[in-house]
Amino acid sequence: MDELPIGRRVAYWRGRRKMSQQVFADRLGKSKSWVDKIERGVRRLDKFSVLYEIADILQLDVQLLLGKDPDRRSDALNCIDQLEVDQIRAALERYDALSAYFDAAPYPPMLSDMRKAVNHAWLTYQYGRYGMLTRALPKLLRDAQAADAAYGADDQSREAAHLLGQVYQIASSVLRKLGDSELAWLAADRAMAVSQRADDQLLAGIATTRVGNALLAMGRARSALELNLRIANRLAPGGGNDASPERLSVYGLLLLQAAMAAARTGDSATVDDLLDGAQEAAHRLGGDHNHYWTCFGPTNLKLHRAAAAVELGDGGRAVETHLAIDPPSFNGLLPERRAHHMLDIARGFAQIGDVSAAGEMLVRGDRLAPSEIRCRPIAHEVMSDILRRTRGAPSAPIAELAEHMGVGI
Template sequence: MDELPIGRRVAYWRGRRKLSQQVFADRLGKSKSWVDKVERGVRRLDKFSVLYEIAYILQVDVQLLLGKDPERRTDALNCIDQVEVQEIRAALERYDSMSAYFDAAPYPPPLADMRKAVNHAWLTYQYGRYGMLTRALPKLLRDAQAADAGHDGDRALEAANLLGQVYQIASSVLRKLGECDLAWLAADRSMAVAQRADDQLLAGIATARVSNAMAAMGRPLPALELNLTIANRLALGGSNDDPQRLSVYGMLLLQGAMAAARLGDSATVDDLINGAYEAALQLGSDQNHYWTSFGPTNVELHRAAAAVELGDGGRAVEIHHQRITEPAFNALLPERRAHHLLDLARGLAQIGDVASAGEMLLRGDRLAPSEIRCRPIAHEVMSDVLRRTRGAPPSPIAELAEQMGVGV
């Protein structure tokens, strides 16, 4: 983005703030034609007073418009900023269902449109396009809330199900980006909505999202207990060979194992991952029921991740990773693969192989740039790699660090 003319940068941030040229011009006290000429590079933008006013309206640092901000460079194309966090927070703070209790919405969004939008959002997440997703989330949340509030009868269950999924999508991406309090709020909302949707499996996955957010907030013990409680409930009811139930049950065990790893409880980690592996073998292959990506390969990814969390990077790299076949790994969606490469980078850093750790970050960046450039944990790994590299880092590492905003 730094190579773009200043007018193109203005256009980019105007679009990201969802301002039309006319609205932007009105706020600046200029004409729409003036804005159009600036953005096309026909008119020069060389007065600092005007630049600062534009930056104020767009809520960005003026250095970002000049392409000189060393703290946020091309990662700004992929990552969330605080303006967008506040937009998502505002959407989560809406209570359309309560308003509809008194005055029903006359024209709720069609459920067919909502289904398409929700499926697209899940795929956007699973392909690791977090910036695109977070900028679409406020509208998606508002539309899903309006649909939930405005539909009744048989359609009410589907509307609630779709809203529950949107809350889960929001929770998942917000946790990735380090916004753990909002991730917990969205996940908690998804649990309540899942009950109204009368869908035990949706509630089960919502439980895993809540537990993930709790663990990220430093509360792994209640996260472990919650996962196990709901996993046991699922095990006691329903068909034991239902692929959807097996997927949700297995994911609850895997997330419980990750919480146990944060507690340093290796015995519980092994028990839960082995239980999840049994469910995966019953399932037979990696599938994506309830957007879980659950299956034998994903279980092995969690074995490696848990080993890293326990501080045993050597086992993660030398044993668990070696059990994953290349065709099975390549068949996984980009988010899963890039996440695993980030875990391997952490494990390699733990055993002192910072050169290979940097290579894993580069591989992950090629698969799903947002998984590496936007996650706080990836920034920590990159900082560790740079700090422990003797001499100047290799140019690809230095370039990625610069793009991430991590000081070389």
């Protein structure tokens, strides 16, 4: 498909997402005529900002729209350092809502600006640019907190709370990735509290998965399992609940995270039951989507099947699941998801004794989202294991990656 004009590639992926031109145009904020002209090549699509937005709506890597392999990013890579952690902690420890009770901020951030900043932060996270994100998080946290405090008694209060809840979730997610599980738990707990003021059960459901992930990282798998299951049961489609794509996505992700917690406890039967429930939700959803920034759908479900197998110590099953994933569907996922999966499969190959293939998975993951491999403690553990078990010298790509990661050979 690389030789196709860019408009044809847009049309192809729009069709893969089962999205009409009108729906696509509405989400993009353009007319149906504009979309039609782009897809037929009558109008040029040469603004990267628009390409980036299209890629977000279609839930794929922008490089696919450009006819290129979704490979290594050119942006500079930096992992989080202690100074950035301290700045994020300071921002999380602010109590602007209480201060505003006594003295409201005279010039709060505009919500339109906050929406753009939060969307950009989500994309930065899902493209695996953790260093860039952690540098931006302290200010984003302060701005979102100030907006939430300033609009606390206004008609815009729910949206301000919703945006703050999202920022807390972003902070929790990246902090957990980078190994600060306790601070990740604090941010996730804040997200759950704010989501109640935002009056959005689905936002609270996603915040629950962040809390569960933090608990899991702290070794509290049983608590994570029970929490995810309890909220999943309350949000399940049916009864008084609708079966909207958003609800299916949030409900499905809760089941996936519960399955990961069950896998950590070694309960394979519960894992299978939860994954089957998530599969039903993914089937009803009908494709891979990014509602509420969940990246939920049939392909992500398969990624979690492989990850759960790794947690259960069944590397062979994880590798089999990986090999059965449809490449175009996999390439349509955002970089963080794909690189995370490569890390999981590296662990799977290591479990079955194929350390060469394990190293290759880390190298492939690094090409997709370097921060996911170079900055995560679990990836360092895997690389150390690979080097320790490799007979003779490792291959040049693995040795080079190990050097970048700071893992000694």
